[in-house]
Each structure stands twice: as C-alpha cells, then as structure tokens.
Amino acid sequence: MNRSATLIAVSMLALAACTTAPAADPPTAATQTASAETLAGEKVYNTFCAVCHNGGDETAPELDELHALGGARVTAALSPGGLMTLQSGMLNDEQRSHVIAFLASAPAPAPAFANADPSTDPTGRNRSAYVDGIPYPARRIRAERDSPASERPDAWPAPKLEDGPFKFESWEQRNLTVEIVTRGLTAPRAIEFLPTGEVLIAERTGELRIVRNGKLDPTPIAGTPKVAVLGTATGFMDVKLHPQFASNGLIYLSYHKPAHGEYGNNAIFRGRWNGKEIVDGKDIFIGDDVDALYTKLAFGPDGKLYFTIGCPGVGTDESIGRAQKPDDFAGKTLRLNDDGAIPKDNPFAGKAGYNPEIFTLGHRVNLGLALNPWTNEFWVSEHGPNGGDEVNILRPGQNYGWPVVSDGRYYSGTKVSTVPYKDGMTRPHISYVPSIAPGGMVFYTGDKFPVWQRNLFVGAMRMSNSPRTGHLERIVFNENWEVIRSEMLLFDLHQRIRDVEQSPDGYLYVITDEGADSVLLRLSPGAG
Template sequence: MNKKKGLLICLILSLGCGGIAWAQPRSDVFPPVTIDQPFVVNTFEASIRVVPVAIGLANPFDMAFRNNGDILVTERFTGNLRVIRNGSLLEESIRGVPQVYSETWRQGLMAVELHPEDDRIVYMTYTKAIVADGEPEQTVALIRARIVENELTQVEEIFQAEGLDRGIAASQLLFTPNNKLMMSIGGAYMYAGIGDYAQDPTIHYGKLLRLNDDGSVPSDNPFVSTGEYLPEVYSVGHRNQIGLAFHPTTDQLWATENGPQGGDEANIIQPGLNYGWPIVSYSRQYRGDRVSERPWGEEYEDPEVIWWPSIAPSGLAFYTGDKIPAWQGNMFVGSMMEGRIPGTGHLERVVFNSRGAEIRREGLLRQLNSRVTGVAQGPDGYLYILIDEENGALLRIEPAQ
C-alpha cells in the first residue's frame, strides 16, 4: 500500500470509527477554570499545573524570549509589542512599531523573532496599508529593528510581499541553524477568490520564503536559478501557515497549515517542493463541497499529520525540556477552534514512535474554552502558550508536583 492510499484509508477509518486510531478518549465535560489562577490538569501521561504568567494581553499572536529574561509578545489588533518582565506585564508597550493595518478581521501585527547572534535585533511581520492601482489595499511586510531600552531604533522594512492581502494572510518567522530567516505568508483563500495565489509564480502569498537576515535572497534558494517562482520562495502550495519549528532529532522543518473545513495539516518542508493547495486537499470548502476531486497527486507532497475535523492549527513546538520527561519529542500545536465551533480551542499533543509515525494525539486545556495561538518552549524548559482573547494571557505549563 502506498503512502497516499494509506493516508486516505486512515482518514476514513478515523471518521467512521470515532477517531480510535488518532485520538485518546476524552470527556465532553470539563470543570470550569479561569486564566487568572493556576489550575491542575490530569493528562494521559502527566499531571500538569497551568500557571498564568501575565494576563491582560489583547489578542496576543506570538512570543520571543530574550536572554535577560524578558518575554516579547505581539498583540495582533492593537499593533503593540508588549514586554513581560519578572513575571509582570509592563504597562508601557515598546515604542517605534510601524503603523499596522488591522481594520479587517485577523490582520495586524503577527510574528516576532530575535536574531540568534544578537537578541537586541528583532524581526516582526505585519499587515501594511498600501495603494495599488490607485486603490487602498494591504500586503504583508517584514521589519528589522534594534531594541534600545523600551524603544525600537534603526527600524527598517527589509521585505514586502508581492500580492494583495484580501484573505487572512497569517505570517510566521523562524531562524534556521545557519541564520537564514524562514517567513510564511498565507492568505491563499478560495472563498476570497485568491486560492490560486498558492500556485501563482508572481506572488508571495501561499508560499514559504527563505531570506538572509537583511531581507535579501540567499543564492542557494531553490528557484533562484530556474526563475520558476519568485527568488525568495522556498516551497509552494500552502494555504495559511502559522506554526514553524525544527524537529529536535531529524532537524527537519515542520509547518502547520490551516484548511477550511477539515484537512488541516502538519508538513515536513523540503526546498522547491509543492504542497498542493488548492489543487489537492483533504479539506472541504466552508459551503460543504470538496476543495479538490482527489486529495493527492504524484507531483505534490503529502502531509505528515491531518486533522479532521479542523482544529485551526496555530503555533508549533517540539518539546525537548526535562520538566515533563514523558512529553519529550512530542509535537505541540495550538488550536484556535475545532470543527468551526467557537470556544473549542485547545493545545494539541501529538506523539510519534521511534520511526517517526504518529501513534497518539491528545487535546489539552479544552476547559479554557479559548483560542490558543503562540506555542513555545522557553529557555527554562517549560512550555508556554498564548490565549488569543480580548483579555488574553501567557500561560506556563509545569509539572503538578
């Protein structure tokens, strides 16, 4: 049996048999909790305590940890870059962030990433208002700046995406071990009439990009010599990627990707390859019809993990800490909602065997009834998550004892 047929059979079995192969049994009733007090959760392999680090964040999207202990957090709609210091959210935001366009739902300030060799240098992606053909439009931009005390200095826009943001173009950043900057740009939405963005060679939307740390194009990018796609492009055929992380043992780059209804994915990214959207997909459109006649094609890469129903995957991290040994090597993915039902976001734990095959998944922290966006392992070995609400929070997950 080839991988494509096997994947489809597993998907059918999971739908017809209540997901017995893909998910741990869970209760439909959870005791109420609030984000302003610690609480204990008994998970499948560990009892954990969830501790609020900071509350009062307005729709936080991403976080970055500085060497001095500060945690930087982006607020998507306010356009603020907040600082958590010594366990407290500072009242004053960092000054100097460029004007962010956030008048359309789910646009605004997004990723924050620090330079691996100098954490005073910060990179951020955001939705930017532009004028195209005399009309007001939006696109995604990348800035680089230097943090001096509580202000961004030497602010420089080092990249602006080709194409117009008419969907929900999420953007994430991740530095590679050799200091190249990976940048996702989503927004390839069928309902907005721009699903073909993901395959369009003249547009950055629906692609994963690879840049030098100054925003220029690396000479060894896969399409530099062929000109088949724009030179910044690293992989194509994506809908909306929010999570990026390197696997701790294989060093492979993984990315989460949102489908519309079902068909969310986690992919292993390889340079120059096509991941199929919207030509092949396991998803259905919001109106119910299938995105594609069949979910695979020989020339397209298959996902490593599929979610059905959709969990709206967001942040991504592989746990390598020593605080909860039973979780080492597990993949953690934020969920913004499940099955298109508000208030069903959670933290998804995916377990792999020694051959890298998925064997178990568990939905955690459903009792929060909230969207989870950022997911990261901190320098202290704890897992941190962002709660994306108007009165959101940064939470830390630690052993119960």
Template sequence: MRHLTPIIPLTLLAAACGGPAETTPAATSDFEVALTPIVEEAEWPWGMTFLPNGDLLFTEKEGGLKFVAGGEGAPSAVSGLPEAYVEGQAGYLGITLDPDFESNRLVYIAYSKGDDAANATAVIKGRLSDDASALENVEEIFWADARDTAYHYGARLQFANDGTLFVSLGEGFKYMKDSQDPTNTHGKIVRINADGSIPADNPFADGENGKPSVYSYGHRNVQGLYYDPETDTLYETEHGPKGGDELNLVTPGTNYGWPKITYGVNYDGTIITNETEAEGMAQPMTYWVPSIAPSGLVMLTSDVYPGWKGDLFTGGMNGPAGLELTRIDMENGEVVGRESLFDGEYAIRDVVQGPDGHLYVATKDFDGIFRVDPVEAE
C-alpha cells in the first residue's frame, strides 16, 4: 500500500464569486491517505461512475466503455457504443447514470463525434443490459456545434434535481473568442432534458439572444462538473491557459469571462489580456497559478475522512503544480483553503465518491483506478 502524506502548498490565490481575488490560506489535515489500486487494467480512463450496487462503469478515451463487477478487479468491455472520433483529446469521455437508473438502467455518455474537418461533443443514452455486457437502444440526444480541432471538448455530465442534464463543452482551443458568444456552444455549459429537448426555463430558451441550450458561457474547457442536490448548486473546474485554472459556482445566463478576463497567459508567455475582472463577468471561487489542469470534481458527503465532509475534490493532470488531488476546503458555500494530496505522484483525470463513501480516482494515463484510504499518521 502506498502511503502519501498531504503536502502543504505555498500561498494560494483565490477569488470569491463576484468579487476580487483574495489570498486563501493553506488547508491541512491531521491524517495521511493511501492509494489502493482497484482496477489496474485501464488505458486512459476518462470518466467513471458507480452503480448503486457497487459495480463500476468507466470510459477509456480510446477503448470505449468498461464494466467492473463489484467495483474491483479486471474490467470487461461493454458493446453498443457508436464509433468515436479519436484524435488529440477526442474520444470517449464523460459518463453519468440516469437518476432512475435502478428502474430504467439508463447510462449517458459524452464522446467526440465527427472527423478532422468537423467534430464536436455528442451525448448518447442507452440501457445497460442486465448482464452489463452491452448498451441497448442507444440514441443520440445532443451534438454540439462542430469545429475542426481535436482539443477542448469539456464533456462532463451532471443531472439536476429537476431531471435536467448539464453538459460541459470546451471551446476547441482556437475558437476561444466564441466563448463570449452565447449563440454557439463553444466554451459553454448547456442544459437539456433527458430526451435532448430544451428546458423552457433556460436563460436563452426563446433563442433571441443566445442558443436555447446554453446555460452559461465564457468558459474555456470545463473538465470538472458537480451538482450538489442538497443546495441545488452547480460547481465546475476548468482549465486556464498557462495559469488561471478556475473553480466556479455556475448560475444561469452568467458570463465567466474567457478570454476577456483571465488569471493566466498564453503557453508561450504572451499576454492574452491584462484584465482579471470586468463588470458583468463572474469571478472564480478560487484559481490556480501555476496551473494544475483540473479534471473531475466531487463533493464529499460521507464521514469516511475526518473533517472533509462537504469539501470539494478535483484532480490535477499537468502543469508545475499538477499531478495531484486537491481538497478544496468549503465552509458555508465559500472556499476557505486548499490542500494538495499525492502531489507529484499521478496525473488524475477523474474523482468520484463510491457507494461506500470512499473517494476513487482515475489516472490520466495507464496507472489505473484507485481507492483513497485514510490511515493513521506514522
């Protein structure tokens, strides 16, 4: 078993939603954590979800959908998925279960559809067969606006209490200016019904000032999405460029600023904009400089880890401060601290909470899927 002591980060910058950036203190824990492998045969795992009985489903970027009976051991392939566009960052991506999965066994998957000239994130749904070997009656319920790049797909999925489905969509990298235009889906979070139709209370449902499916805009590449059913609150983590990764509280019709405002710069160090805030554009709850490339997002609702209940957790995949799991210390809906876990160990693509209350992480490459176990400090 690998024992990893949480590493206290240096001074952390954060910004309260709607206000200027403030310094956020480092959070600390008085116990250690261990990573216990549960699935070692996983190649580029991207999204994962536990069934109510403890079985596990996960997507592989190139390998499609996999099933693990009992949530631990060797995975088996699940057939029935359409062919994905697999290039660059494209492939089989986000996954979630229908809120009524126990009665209808419906699974929703985001994947990249199209070709080099025109591709985008699409969402399908299908029934998981009784023996979990296939998705049946698969149908496409959403396809975003096409672009000609193989980068920035977003592709996280979250259901709300009212049965609507949030889908995060990247801006295709070179189409960053489109993030400010609510009449397209580049750099957006969209909200649809479970059948793909558009909710009548979406902020642009009338189509006059924006695309009816658009819920929020001004995003770069949202790869972490979590809906808290207790407070009816949607949170997201998104990649900045070089620096400027963000955690945001998402509200309908809100502009999150990219690329008009950012705490990051271009990868070559050149300036995107000198502005970090502007009227009518939301500020992040916290942001990362240098980047961690946040991916996956979950709120802990169990008592497995002392003092962590109610905190948010996101993976880190890249950058000078990446290769980690970050605990975002939450109090009364605000960020009060951050703590780096497993710093420098693994690039983490996704993090979820299992039915047993433990956190589980999927690595970005070939390391597999792990359970996060609390252990007494030595």
C-alpha cells in the first residue's frame, strides 16, 4: 500500500472511531504523565534525530517508519551495543527514556518486526537473527566507532519556499532566475523529460508523477511496480527513458522490490509508455541483496544500461566490506543490455567468483550517474560517511576503494582508513572534506547558459552534516577535466537539492528533497 492509500485508510478508521466510540474518560495523572513524557520525547527527537530521520540520511527510516518498529525494538536499538549505539550516546538516560516513549506512542509494529524474536537478538544489532534468507549482518555498530556523548543544537528544518521567482547572481552567469514549476511533491528522487515536454518525477513513496504544462497531475501514473519503503528500502530511486524512446516508448524505473517481509531487493522495471500509463511492465533485473542502497540509471553511447547499487555505509566490517566482494552486488556499478541480458564483453564476464554484471566495484552510495558527452565516460557522485564524498570517473573493471581507502571519517570522527592509496584501487577524481552529500548530476550542453558549457552540476543536500546548507554545486574544468574551481548556487534557498537535469530546450531543472514541501525548480537566464 502506498503512502496516499495508507493515509486514506487511517483517515477512514479515525472517522469511524469518532462516530462510534463513547466519550473518553477524563485524563488521569498517569495518562497526563505519559503525555508529558511523549511531548518531551518529541522535543528530543526534533533536537537529536530529525536531522537524519526527516530525510537527511538516505539510510535513516523516516518518522512514520520508526513508529512502526514498536517500543521493544526501539528500546533494543538504543540500548548499549544496539543498532543505534553511536547515536544513543548523544542522549542522557532521561532523554533516551523520553524519545522511546515518543516513538512507542504509535500504531502496531510492522509485521516484519512484530514477528521478531528479541531473545535471539536482544540488542537489535543482527538482522539475520530474525529475518530468514539474509546471510550477512546489516547496519551493525562497532563500539570503537561510537562517538562520545555531546550536546547538539536543536534541529533546524529548512524554511518552506516562498512563491518566487528568486533572483541570483553568479560568477560567469551574472543574472539567474529561479522559478517554482510545481509544489506538491513528496520525497522526490529523480527527474526525466518526455520528448513531448512533460516532466516525470519518481518519488520515494513509490509513485511516478507527471507535470504537464507546469501543473502536477494529482493522480500518479498507473502501471508501476509495488515498492518497499521501510528503512534502507527506499522505494523509487530513478526513472530513465530508452535512447530510442520515440519509437519504442520504453521507460525504466529503479526501485526496491519487497523481499524478506519489509525489506527490499534492488530491482529494475521496464515498461512501455502509452501516453497515459505504463503497460507491459516487467522486472529485467532483481538483485539478491538487502540493505544495499541507491540505484541510479543511465544509458551509454554503446546502448547498454549502466546502473549503481550502493553498499551499507555503516556497520560491521562484514557489512561495509560487501563493496569488495566480487559475488555481491552491493557497492558496484553494473552493465546490462537494454533487455536485462548480460553483455559478453563485460569486464568480469567469465571470471570465476565474479558476478558477470559488474562493471566497477568498491563504491559506497552513488546518488548521481552522468555521461560526460565530451569523453563518453560515466561520472558518479558518491557519499562518504562523515566527509570523503567523491566524484569518480568509471572505467571498466576498476576498484574505487571503499572501504579499504577513503578520505572520510566515521560519524565518531575516526578515520575510515589510515592510508589514502592502495595498489589496484583508483583514487577519486574529486574528493569533498567536509561532505556536501552529493545527489544527481549533469554536464551542461545547452545554449541557454553558454558560459556554463562543459560545467558539471551536482545536487548537494547538506554541507558538513549541517542543516540548511543544501545547494547546487557548479564545477569548472580545464581542457584535461581537472578542477579549476567550483561555485555554490541557490545556497540562500537553504534547500536540499536531490537531482538536477537539463531539459531538451536547455534549461536546468532541480528537485528539492524537503519531505512533503519538496518542489520542482527551473533555472533560466535573468535580464541583464
């Protein structure tokens, strides 16, 4: 059931309760105390937790999903040695008790957690203790990676955007106008343009939206697959058209396919657009992974489908080390034919012990994948942990190092690796310390901004783990594609920029990732 259907169902139940239930008894001292504790817990949540769980961290479940875990599982996760030991160390005992009360004041736990046997996994650290079919632990926290208890400022949500338009100045492009094309988006993840001018937007909630003539159709596109959206399962992740879309109408969606209860496998769905909905849809790839994050899609000049699958970003060495395992899809980029078949010329095809779909390995979480049309090479943006974000140039068979070499640190401040180089592993082309949380990206090739030709634009969601620091990163290169300088655009909007794309007529479009306040923006040259 998608989020909209869930809200409707909840509303109907609430209405029925209002019409049939007897008058409530006056509150007792006990219920007043519980209410006060819940309110105090909500403040703790907003202060310490919301920066990640309100969309700031791709691996962090959102609030409604946390409520669904139930009090026992939340308590276990926040206990010493539990799944959230690192974050729990930021709270004192009273704060921890209050936030547990707040998160437990919710509907019944989701089935995958309600059926768990806590006695087999008292700290909540090992998913394989209560989910059948998962051969590895997921998102476990080692004690030596914990951070000391410390105070943090209150959460600082981004302001809701005014109506605009907004005027900016930049270095080469002195006058820039930013307009809101549409509001009403919920956790959007990717933009794609139809040749007829409409804009497709994939949402984490499992809905594919369409914008026609600047108006968001209130009804999602039919014919899309059911998605998993709990925790590290992140619903729809990308949408792309086939290079011959004008003649074959094929649309591709990357998503998490429900598996193991409330978890999800990375999958790619292909269907045919008939002008109103998607028909003849089927999966052309289903991974055997869980707790493997983002999948971005792109077609190469060779007509092949390239895509990323992320790796667990935190946890035991066994979990984050999956990026180096040649028989595991996590932490890899993959290459397939447009029908899902494996090309015979893939770099590891026929090599014992390797999944033949693999194109490159050693990645963490890639949220951007763009073809450089001047070199015909793919570039990817990659999230480090606390710093160490990267932009890499993909070359067949290369290993990009995660987690053996990294410029990043764990959230405790400890370095991920003690060496920046290792034979056989490729250094990042661009490294960010502190982090910018890079999202989607595109090389500008249009004529609306001639001075921006050959520039790379990267969506940035936050700098150095701080709220209200999202922006659009513009990177300028020399003739050898070495960085000359970079510029932060749209910083004054204080919005998390999730994706950026160039429209067929040469404008830049971005989506913000601000929960139910997300918008689609268009950048155009302003008057001189």
